Amino acid sequence: MIGAVKRRLNSANFADERAGEMVASRSFWADAGRRFLRNRMAVFSVGMLSVLVLFAIFGNLFSRWSFEEIDWNVLGRIKQDGGPSLENGHWFGVDELGRDLYARVVQGTRTSLLVGFIAGPVSVILGATLGALSGYYGGRFDRTVLGAYTIWLAIPYIIFFVVWQAFFGRSMSQMILVIILVNWTAGLLIVRGQVMMLKNREFVDAARMLGMSDLAIIFRHLAPNVLWVVVIYTSLVIPEVIMMESLVSFLGVGIQEPNTSLGALLSEGASTMTFGTLWQLGFPAAIFVLAQVSLFYIGDGLRDALDPKER
Amino acid sequence: MLSVENLHIRFRTGDGLVHAVNDVSFSVDAGSRLAVVGESGSGKSQIALAIMGLLAKNAEVEGRIMWDGQDLLATSNREMNRIRAREIGIIFQDPMSSLNPYMTIERQLTEIVEHHEGMSRRAARARALEVMDAVRIPDAKARLRAYPHEFSGGMRQRIVIAMALMCQPKLILADEPTTALDVTVQAQIMQLLQDVQSDLGTSVVLITHDLGVVAGFCEDVLVLYGGRVMETAKTMALFDQPGHPYTRGLLRAVPNIEDPSDALTAIPGSPPNQHRFPVACPFAPRCADVVDTCRETLPQLRDGRACLRPIEELT
């Protein structure tokens, strides 16, 4: 579904169609805001996501255990005693090593959301900036960027990702860095198209005649006009980034133990499900799905609000 | 041969009902040529689609369309398929998009007679060549295997006409056949239609917004506005003495080559709101000769004109 939206955003006539309107005005954002608030599913999802964020930040306050502490009382009898329980304070049960799953899920949610909400927007800003420069200057710079874009998209990102992770440590900041590097193409094409359309407009000519520098024109005059595209794109990239992080964590080359992420927890849960400790898969999976569902509907709502023509 | 009786067409849309065609009646005799004239949005194309049974799914139709004693509106799609192309052919407006870009010209022509007349591929190809010659496509044999994008706009419209002619139907509906084409090509295509019509004796309903196209070709004219018939007359009579203020406005908007001093005048205002069924003359808001009653009474078609004011009084 994300693919479909991206294809529309990247289609040749889309830039044309949209550049016809000036969308930097204040009423545009006000209208969009109203449209978004009317979308019940999207508003509900914002609430759901907020709960998840609060859970990631303050969830620890309700935990009796830390995420690395081993509960020796249940260690040998995890299948019998390690399940979710109110008595011993393991709300979500314990993991394979007897650590409190609730605390670990809080920690994993925090990692996944942090990665998503930092790496996602930064990648889009990077891609959008490159796209804007490429569209504005054209010529050889544009051709080089576009060539690199094409080649990059043709290579499965997992190759680069796994190699990088294996060789350059597995900390959170490394993870965010590599995701940004992998996603540098996000939003590039669509912003490039928009800028190519906009740069021939009168208001850009006027700014040029006033002696504004190219960079000032790009950031002060063009950027507000492509902001809505960047917002839509970011809403698509964030869940994708969380997915990416989870995938590599699942493969065992993600965040270093004892830190964890939803993907790593899913992986551990999946590997122990034959032993009947299904809660170890269930809780991380539920949180992961909840996050994805709410991000999906928020993205959907933003798209409808900012690009109403599509409906 | 064809008679349309009290035809109403409405569309259910997100913003409510749209009354596209309101109480339109006319008939076409064998071998005759009728022009249906109106600006875009007057519902003229929808009438053609209604005759073919090709209206969009959200359309509601009322009235009767009698074809050889059969009501086409009450005919099943399966039955309609025996009438389409075989008895009534249609030429669509835009030859760029109305041909299938992924099929050769040959296949798009031959499939018609293969289906309707059970012809072999070889016989169908011979027929296709014949018809392509008739619509004057040069070097037809070599071009059979070509795809639509390899032809110019004018040539494509000839192919579309050829398609309509494959089964030699009794009636051809030509929906703005020249609008999408260059002016020089327009004349050629109209000439072609005329030749074909007189050679085959087919009836033609020409749907257009361009009175200039009508002049040399059609015997009768039906003027539509806001989905209603404003005036119906013989072409010559209509040009000599238009009976309806709208027709006058239309005629003034046609450039007159013989008298360049004659300034072109546009009709002020914009087409009517079609969300309600008209209760007054739809043209009243734009009419120069409007009187108060025009805004309250729906004029009926009488003596070929639907106007409340006597003809002598009009400026």
Added chain:
Amino acid sequence: MLNYTLRRLLMVIPTLLILVIFAFYLMRLAPGGPFTSERPLPPAVMANVLERYGMDEPLYVQLWTYIKNIICCFDFGPSFAQKDRTVNDVIAQGFPVTLTYGFWSAVFVLALGVPLGIIAALRHNGFWDYTMTGLAIFSQIFPNFVLAPLLVLLFTLSWGLLPGGGWNGGQWQYIVMPAIALGTSYMASVARLTRGSMLEVLGSPYIRTARAKGLPERTIILRHALKPALLPTLTYMGPVFVYMITGSVFVDVFFSTGGIGQDFIDGAYSRDYSILLGLAILYAVLTFALTLAVDLLYAWIDPKVRAGLS
């Protein structure tokens, strides 16, 4: 057409070269290597080992030797971590496995996705249409690494219908779940895309022309609408193959198929330079081959593109 193919093939060489050089230096400049372990080897032994693998030479010489061996003898070198195995051995053993279920997965994607999309378009707003929208959202939220455990939970642990992993020479029972886990979300995308383009084509003027010809509905769909409706799906297959290759790494690991994905991850853990490089090249070549095949197929089907290429 031939010209175009050759041009595309020529493009592959510099791209691969860049990839190799980039990956080579990236790995070598990173700290650690295949022979660093918690208990360091005595310097003399280390020197010996390095010499045996040609790692005592300057980096660019090693790179040159590596490339030379590939070009002249199709030799991707020995594995650093797995004793007595060459990269060629590893690929020869694992690649057929990945390729086999990958192929069936692609079949699953197309054989289910395309008809589903067409039915949904023809029964617009009907049961199948809603089913498909649901499926599309489902696949968005359950990526392969969530779906795969669910499949195992149901088909292996609950119902005992299918083995939860392994390969066993490629018996069909061992292929089903990897193929489904790998393909489901792309199947949904393909269905959605096909539905969209089918709806668009059915509303196009040339389909109206076909209806005006009095042709039966079946002929209109099969002869007039199908081909143009499938073209967007076809172009989409290029990216789908790229995604599926990514997904196969996960599937290989999760289902222990013995495919190259597992070797790739193992290689990353053990810093097995040659395995990583060799598999990276293999993945890249596979991607290029598949996308080229898709593009050529497209050009062959679309008369406009075909005309433009010759």
